[in-house]
Every structure is written in structure tokens, then in C-alpha cells.
Amino acid sequence: MLAREGAAEGVAELLLAAADDLAADPGCELYLVSRERDKPDVVWVSELWRSQEDLEAASAKAREGDGPRAVGEAVEQFDVIELDLLGGKGARGETDRDDRHATANIDDAKDMAAEHGLSEFHEARFLAGELASEQTGLAHFRLKPGKRQPFAHRHGRAEEVYVVLSGSGRVKLDSEVSVLARLDAVRVSPGVTRQFEAGQEGLELLAFGPRHTGDAEIVKDFWPASDD
Numbered sequence: 144m145l146a147r148e149g150a151a152e153g154v155a156e157l158l159l160a161a162a163d164d165l166a167a168d169p170g171c172e173l174y175l176v177s178r179e180r181d182k183p184d185v186v187w188v189s190e191l192w193r194s195q196e197d198l199e200a201a202s203a204k205a206r207e208g209d210g211p212r213a214v215g216e217a218v219e220q221f222d223v224i225e226l227d228l229l230g231g232k233g234a235r236g237e238t239d240r241d242d243r244h245a246t247a248n249i250d251d252a253k254d255m256a257a258e259h260g261l262s263e264f265h266e267a268r269f270l271a272g273e274l275a276s277e278q279t280g281l282a283h284f285r286l287k288p289g290k291r292q293p294f295a296h297r298h299g300r301a302e303e304v305y306v307v308l309s310g311s312g313r314v315k316l317d318s319e320v321s322v323l324a325r326l327d328a329v330r331v332s333p334g335v336t337r338q339f340e341a342g343q344e345g346l347e348l349l350a351f352g353p354r355h356t357g358d359a360e361i362v363k364d365f366w367p368a369s370d371d
Contacts, residue, residue, distance in 0.1 A: 170197025247273035286341035295338035295365035303352035
């Protein structure tokens with residue numbers, strides 16, 4: 144990208160923010176932002192995607208925000224060079240690792256709630272990337288005592304199952320509120336909006352279901368305090 148005069152720094156910051164947003168996307172295997180040393184107005188993005196479908200899903204989701212428009216306004220020229228990866232050091236392949244199985248520790252995964260300034264409500268870790276999972280999504284949540292998730296969400300295609308590992312609380316599924324205790328399991332169909340709330344000892348949840356990149360939709364103001 145050739146940035147407009149004086150705009151390269153801002154373009155780089157926007158692209159680095161995009162890289163942060165892709166941290167939990169297992170379809171994105173590499174996203175590097177660089178500036179050309181002798182031409183500081185030229186900004187490079189080097190990307191490696193697991194599949195064309197993953198790239199298209201992430202691009203569609205990104206277009207819902209203001210980032211792409213802001214980058215477009217600050218750039219004079221935008222060129223795309225597409226490459227087919229043949230191999231080399233660091234390239235994924237059968238000789239590099241065994242794709243038949245993987246092991247990851249939940250606490251080693253990045254806390255995405257902290258990443259987005261939501262630590263007062265909960266911890267949120269997503270394991271699909273760590274496990275190189277292509278078909279199954281896995282998430283772990285620790286809600287703080289008495290706290291409700293900061294927003295609800297629903298899926299267009301994925302059915303999810305939530306299991307209470309410890310603590311207690313409540314869940315709102317569309318218009319219905321249910322009480323939860325340790326080892327309760329909750330199945331949620333596609334299209335159902337859900338939001339969890341912890342009891343006084345907190346609430347620890349494990350969530351899993353089929354992976355569909357870009358399938359989740361955030362729902363705000365779903366369970367206001369006035370409904371209690």
C-alpha cells in the first residue's frame with residue numbers, strides 16, 4: 144500500500160489493530176505489517192491463510208467495521224500479489240507436524256476479554272487455534288462473581304453446548320432465564336441468543352460446537368439490569 148503523504152503511521156496502526164483482531168482466528172496463520180525501509184510511505188501486509196474460504200469470511204467480517212474504510216481513505220495505491228505456498232522453513236505440512244491430534248492447555252491461551260478491556264466481567268479463551276481445529280470450536284469462560292457477560296451473542300449455523308465446570312449462575316436464552324449449577328450442560332440451537340451471569344462464587348464454563356468462521360453475531364442490550 145502506498146499511503147498518502149504523512150498517513151503511513153496511521154495506516155500501520157490500523158493494520159496492526161486488524162492483526163490483533165485476527166489473533167483468535169485459526170484461519171489466519173500469518174499477518175505481518177511492515178514499512179519499506181527506504182520508502183516509509185509504503186506499507187506491506189504479508190498474510191498466510193489456511194483457505195480461501197477463511198480469508199473471505201474474515202474479510203466480510205472486517206468490512207462490518209470502520210477499519211477498511213479508514214485505510215482506504217489514507218491510501219493512494221493498493222496492490223495485491225497472490226502467491227501459492229510451495230514449502231520451506233516454517234511452512235505447514237505433513238513433515239512439520241502431525242495433524243491427527245493436538246494438545247493445548249486452556250490457561251496458556253490468550254485471554255481475549257483482557258485483550259479487549261473486559262476483565263472486570265470475565266476471562267475468555269478460545270482454543271481452536273491452539274488445537275489447529277478445523278471443524279470444532281472450543282471456548283472457556285470464567286465469569287467474575289456476580290457479573291454478567293458484557294454482551295450476548297447468537298450463531299447463524301452452529302449448535303453449541305455449554306458445560307458448567309464450577310460455580311453457579313444463570314443463563315438467558317431468548318426470553319427464558321434458567322438457573323445453572325455445577326456440571327449442568329446447556330445445548331443452544333442456531334439463532335438462539337444467549338448470555339450468562341455468574342452467582343456469588345463465580346461461573347466457569349466450557350463451550351464447544353462446530354466451527355463456522357464469522358458465524359457469531361454480537362447482541363447488545365439483550366439482558367439489561369432492569370429485567371432482574
